[in-house]
Amino acid sequence: MKTDALIQAGLNLIGQALSIYDSDLKLAVCNARLAEMFDLPDRLTRPGATFEDTIRHLAERGEYGEIDDLDQFVRLRVEQARAFEPHYMERLRTNGQYISVEGAPLPQGGWVTVYTDITEVKSQEQLLRTRSELLSEEVLARSEELSRTNRKLAATVSALEEVQRELTEMEARTRLTTEMMPAHIAHVDSAGRYTFSNRKLSSVMPGRPQQIVGRHISEALGTDAYSRVLPHLQMALAGEQSTFEFTDTGSSRRIRAAFTPDESENGVYILSMDVTEETQARAALQQTRRREMAARLTSGLAHDFSNLLTIILGMQAKLARMELPAEADPLITATLQAARRGGDLLGRIADITAHRAWRPEPVDVAAFLTDLHTLAAPSLPSGITLQVDASIPAPILLDSGQLQDGLLNLILNARDACGESGHIRVEAREMRETWIDFIVEDTGPGFSTAARRHALDPFFTTKGDAGTGLGLSMVYDMAKLAGGQLSIDTPERGARVILRLPLRRAATPAPGGLVLLVDDSPDLRATIRDMLTSLGHSVIEAASVDEALALAQGLPEIAFILSDISLEGGRLGTDLVDALPGKPVYLTTSLPPSDPRHVAAASKTAVLPKPFSAAELAKFLGQKEPAA
Template identity: 35%
Template sequence: MNPAPPLPDSTQRHEMLQAGLDLLDQGITVFDANLRLVAWNRPFLQLLEFPEELAQIGTPFEHFIRYNAERGEYGPGDREIQIAERVAKAASFAPHITERQRPNGRVLLLRGEPLPHMGFVTLYSDVTEQRYIENLTEHQNIQLEERVRRRTAQLENANANLSRANSENTRIAAALRRNEERLRLINDTIPILLGYVDKDEVYQYANKGYSDWYGHPEGAVTGRAVLDVIGPQVYAQVREPVKKALAGQQVTYEYQMERRGQTVYARSTLVPEITTEGETLGFFVFSHEITEQKRMEAALVQAQKMEAIGQLTGGLAHDFNNLLTVVIGNLAALQDHRPDDAEVNEFVEPALQSARRGVQLIKRLLTFSRQQPLEPQAVEIGRLIGGLAKLVRRSLPESIAVSTDVASGTVHALVDPGQLESALLNFALNARDAMPDGGRLHIATRAVELSADAGAFDVAPGRYALIEVADNGCGMDAATLARVYEPFFTTKRFGLGSGLGLSMAYGFVKQSGGGISIQSQPGQGTTVLMVLPLTTPEPDVDRPADEAPLAHGGELVLLAEDEPNVRRVVRQQLIDLGYPVIEAENGAQALAMIEQIPDIAIVVSDVIMPGGINGRQLAEQVLAGHPQMRIVLMSGYADEAEDGASDLPVLAKPFVRQDLARALQKANKS
C-alpha cells in the first residue's frame, strides 16, 4: 500500500482555501482594525457590483462606501456626511444581520461578526431566489466548476509570480499564515459543512462544522481516510457518489446516520477538482443538514394519510349503515312479529345487540375521522372511558393489560367527546409504543378541587374532572419531556408518527379550559394527567310524545330508495305502521309518480340517490309544486343526518320502526 502523500505547505493550503472560498455562492470580506481590506472573494464583487481593481489588499473601507455614494445608492443628501456616518458605524463595529435591496432589485442578506484581533468578517448572501435554489442547483454547479477552473488558472499564474519574488518570500509567507487563519475562521463560521478529499480518499481539509457533524475534535479529520472518518454505515451509502466524483462527475445525494441517539439526514454535493489535462485531483464536499425538512415531509404525508382515512371512513360508513339498516330492520321485524317466541329471541337478541354495537363503532370511527370541530357538551367521563377501553383493548397487543378506575359518582365535563376520545386514544397508542415487550396501561378518573397553587396545570381554581393515563413503559428523559408538546417533534422513526398527537391534545385541552401535565422518567413509565372543568348536565325532560303510543296513519306513502334490500325493510316498517306504500328507485321516477298519483301524501326518500336528482333536490321540487306534501329524508351519512340547514326531518340509518314513526310524526307537525 502506497504511503499517504505529504500534506500541502502553507502556500498550497492558502490557495486551496481561497479556491474553495471563491466557489461559494456567498460573498465574503475581511477588514482589519484599521478598516482596510485583507481578504475577499469574487462573489462579493459580483453581488455588490464592485470593479475588480477596487478590491486590493489594504483598500480602505471608505473607498467602497464612496464608490456606492458616487453611483447614487444612498439617495439624496450630503454625500460626505453619508460616507462619514457609514465609516463611523463600521469603526464602532457590532455583530449584526441585516437585509439590503440592491438597485438592481436583488436582495442581499449581510451577516457581520467580529474577529479576535479586531476587524470584522462579513458574509453576503443573495436570498432573492432562495425558494428556487433546488431548481437551479445544476446550473449553479456548472458555474461553480467553471469558477474552479478559472481560479485554478489564476492561482497557477500567481504561484509563478510568487516564485519570482524571492525577496518577498518571508513577508508573503507570514501574510499567508495570517490569511489562512482568517479563512479558517470564516469557513468555521459559515453554516455549511466543508471538506476536501484527494484522489486517495484522504481528507486534506475539513472545517469545524464538518468535524463536529461526525463527532471528531476540530482538526482531527485532516489526513484521515474517508471510511475512517464517517464510519462503515455512512460509507456504504456514499461509496458510489464518491467513485463518481473521483471519476470527474459532479454528484448530489442524501444519506442518514445515527447521531447522539437520533437519526439525522444530510444532503451533500461533491464537486471534483479537475486539471486542465483532465486529471481529477480530488473533490470538494459541500453538505448541510436536512433532518427538519425530512420531518416536515413525513408530517405532511401523515396528514394526507389521515385526510384519506377520513374520506374513506365517510364512504364506508354510508355503505355499512345501509347494510345495518337491512340487518337491524329485519331482526327487529322478526322480534316484533314473534315477541313470545323464546327460541327465536334467543338468537335474534344477540344479533341485534351486535348490530347496534356496529352502529356505535361506525359513529366512533366517524368521530375520529371528521375534519370539522365538534360542539362541546356535558360528557359523563366514566361512561366515555368505559366505552373507549373496549376499543383500546382491541387496539393493543395481548401482552399489555388494560385496567380502568372510574369515580363512584357520575363526573361530567364540558368537552368535545370526539376530541377527548382522540386524545385518550393517542395517549394509549403512545403507551403501547413505550411497552414493546408488554406492560400495564391504567386509565382512571375522579373529581378534584384545584387551589390557586395548582401550577402544574395552569388553570383557575375550581372543581375539575381529573383523567389519568399511566403506563410502566420505557419513559422519557428530561430533554424529551421538555419538547413533548412541540408540533412535529417525535422520537419515533420516520413514518411511525407525525409528532402532532400530543401538541393537538395540548391545544384541545387548553381550548376546553383545562390543563395537562406529563410525568415521566427513563425506565419508570409515563403518567399523563389531564383536568377538564366540571359541569352539571341538563336534566332529561320527558317528552309526552315519546311516552304516548306512536300514531298509525293510513295515508299513501311514496318510498324513494335505490338500494332494494333497504327499500324492502323500510317498506315493511311503513306497512307495519299502517301506511300503504308505493316505491320508486330514484328521484326522477319519484317525481313522475307524484305527478301521476294525486293520493300521495308523504314522501320518504334517501338523500343520496343515482339519476341526477338526490333526496334534497327531490324535496325542493315536490314542495314547490305540492307545498302541503310531507317529506322525511333518510341518510347513511352522519353529516347529512346532523345537518341543521333544512327544516325537513332527516332519519339517520340504521333505524327501527319506532324511529321511523317519530320522524313521520315530526313531519306531520312541521
C-alpha cells in the first residue's frame, strides 16, 4: 500500500494528464492533472470507473461540441477503444484550449493515454504566422507539419522502445527455459552451422563442447555421430521431419533426436535427449513380454511331454523288473537315460519361460566375484586356473542370484572349451558411468564363425549330445531382462564373452541414521520397525505417499526411505523415487515379479520381496546382520 501511494504521488507531480484503462475498459489509475483538465467528478477518477461513463460525462458537458445522437456517439467511442491502436492527435477543446492526445497499448492489455496542454505552442505558431510576412505560406505549413511529425515520431520511438524491452525480456525467458530443459536444443542453418544452442550438448553426449554456436555440426558431434545423423539432417533440410534413435559410440549412451525443418530460413531445429535408462527399461519390459509369450506357447506342449516321459519311465521301470534276455538291459538303461535327459531339458525350458524378474539389490562386486571363485573353482580340472578381478568399490544394484547363475554358466562353458588345461579370467569394470561389464575370457580355441553367429540361439550347441544349447541363450535372456546385452568377441587367442548390465549405484545407508518407514499396515510397520532398530536406526512412520512427503520435507536429516509399493491413498511408493531425488528410496512388495508395478519399480531402484527376515533386510541394505 505504501508503494501504491508513492506511485500515485509521483504521477500527480507530472505536468500532463494521464489515464490507464485495462482490457475491460475500466480505469486502472489516473493522476490529479486529468481531473483538473477535464473537471471530472471523484467517481470518474477512482479505479474501476468505466470508460463509457467517462465519455458520456464529457459529451454531456460539451467536450465534443454539438452531438445529435448521444448514445450512438458513446457506443462508437467505446467500440474504437476496444479495437485500440497507437495514435497521436491534436484537437481544440470547446473552452479554447489546445491539447495533444497520445495513446499506446500495453502488452498485458489495456492502454495508457497522455494529454498535454499545447495552447501556448499553438499561440506561438499563430503569432509566428501573423508576424512573419517574409515567410511564405508553404514554409509555415511545412514547419507546422514538421512539428507535428516530430511529436508523432517521439511517440513512435517510445512505443518501439517498449516493444524492444518486451522482446529482450522474452528472449531472456526463452533462453532460460532452454537451459533448464534436460535436453539439447539447437538450430543449424542450411550449411549445417549452429546459429543457436543451449549448453546441454555435453551433458547429453559427454565429451562434446558446450560453446558450439558458429561451429559445423560435424565438428561438434564428431565423425561417427555425424555420420549417423547426416541422413536425417538432409531429410530435414529437404522439408521432412525426422525422429530417430542412435547409440553414441563415444559414450555408449542411447540418444533420441528430433529434426524439424525451419522453412523460413531453410535450416533445422534440433532436439536431442539421453534415453539410455528409458531404453534399458524398455528392453527389460520387451524381454518380459517375450518370456510370457514363450511360456504360453510351450506350457501346453511341456505338460503333454512331461506326461509322456512319466509313462515311459514307468514302463521302463516295469521292464527292468522283468526277466528279460541280457541284451535287453542296455536298451532299458539307454531308454531310462534318454527319458531323464528329456526331463532335464524340460526343466531348462521351464527356467527360460518362467515368470522371473530382475530383482536388483546392493551388491559388493569384489566380494561377489570372490564368492563366485569359491563356488566355481572345485568344478574345474586341476590344469585350469580361474582368476577374478574387480576394482569397483561402491555397491551396485544387481540381481546377485541371476548374475551368479549366468556367470557360472559362462565359466563352465569356458571350462569345456579349454579341456584339461588353460586359464579363465572373470573381470568386472565400469563403462562410462552407464554400464557395468562382466567379461569372461578363456584360452580355449575360441568361437568359429558359425558358432559365433548362432551361439545365442536356443538349442544350438557345439558339444554334440553332451550339450543342450540352452546355456548361452539363458544368459542372453537374463541380460535382456535386466535391460543389458550379451556380446561375443574373438581375440587373438581364446574367446571373450561380455555381459553388459545397466550401472545403478546403490547408496549404502550408514547405521544409526533416521529411516522413514512407509507402509499402510500398522502391524507390518511394527515388525519392520523392530528390524530397523536392531540395525541401529531410528524410525519414523507414514502410511501414504502424501504423508511421507510431508515428513521428508520437514526432516532433512532422514537418511533413507523404506517403502512398500502399494500404499493407501492411491499413489504408489514408486512415486517417492521421483519426488525425492536427493534421498535413497528402497522399496518392498508382495506383488509377483511379473506384475507391471513390480517391473516398473525394479527399473528405478532396489526392490525387496516380502516376506523377508531381519538378516535378509540387512543384506538388502548392505549392512551387517544384527547379532543374535
